[in-house]
Amino acid sequence: MNLVVRPADPAADWPAIWPILEAVVRPGEAYAVDRDIDEARGRAYWFSPAHEVFVAEADGRILGSYYMRPNQGGGGAHVANCGYMTDPAAQGRGVARTMGLHSLEHARARGYRAMQFNIVVSTNVRAVRLWESLGFQTVGRLPGAFAHPRLGDVDALVMHQHL
Known part of the structure; x- marks a missing residue:
């Protein structure tokens, strides 16, 4: 698969990103976003002015998307934060790994000195692995911080990597 990661075009790429976002968020098992989010709120969230958005595509088909932003403002702005979503039909094909590698390279190029994920659902074993x-370490465990729809309250991990 010839997978290319490129900056997203909000107008042209949103129609392909929305079904991916919806498919990832609706089950409520891996992402700390309202399961009932509608398309307008989904677009406002993903293409927030604070987000730099990318897509991963192969043969003209968008298979995933990620955003990058400062994890915090002020004294925490040197730490990047990202959110990633892969089309469920493309899982296991290296899309998330390619986006992860791209985001690390891009964060370094942007001058970030670290990357941190604030809520990695502990039961999302594929993501944790x-x-x-890719070099992230679990630096914190938030007991019961994620309300999983099938498993009840599960731990959320804070994962970090120095760049």
């Missing part, structure tokens, strides 16, 4: 394989 991916981030660990």
Whole structure:
């Protein structure tokens, strides 16, 4: 698969991003976003002015998207934060890994000195394994911080990496 990560075009790419966002968010198992989000709120969230948005595409088809932003303002602005979503039909094909590698490279190029994920759902084993394989360490565990629709309250991990 010839996967390319490029900056997203809000107008042209949103029609392909929305079904991915919806498919990831609706089950409520891996993302701390309102499961009932509608398309307008989804677009406002993903393309927030604070977000730099990218898409991963192969053969003209968008298979995933991620955003990057400062994790905090002021004294915390040197730490990047990202959100990633992969089309469920494309899972297991290296899309998330490619976006993760791209985001690390892009964060370094932007002058970020670290990257932190504030809520990685502990039961999202694929994501935890991916981030660990890319050099992230779990630096905190938030007991019961994520309300999983099937498993009840599960832990959320804070994952970090110095760049």
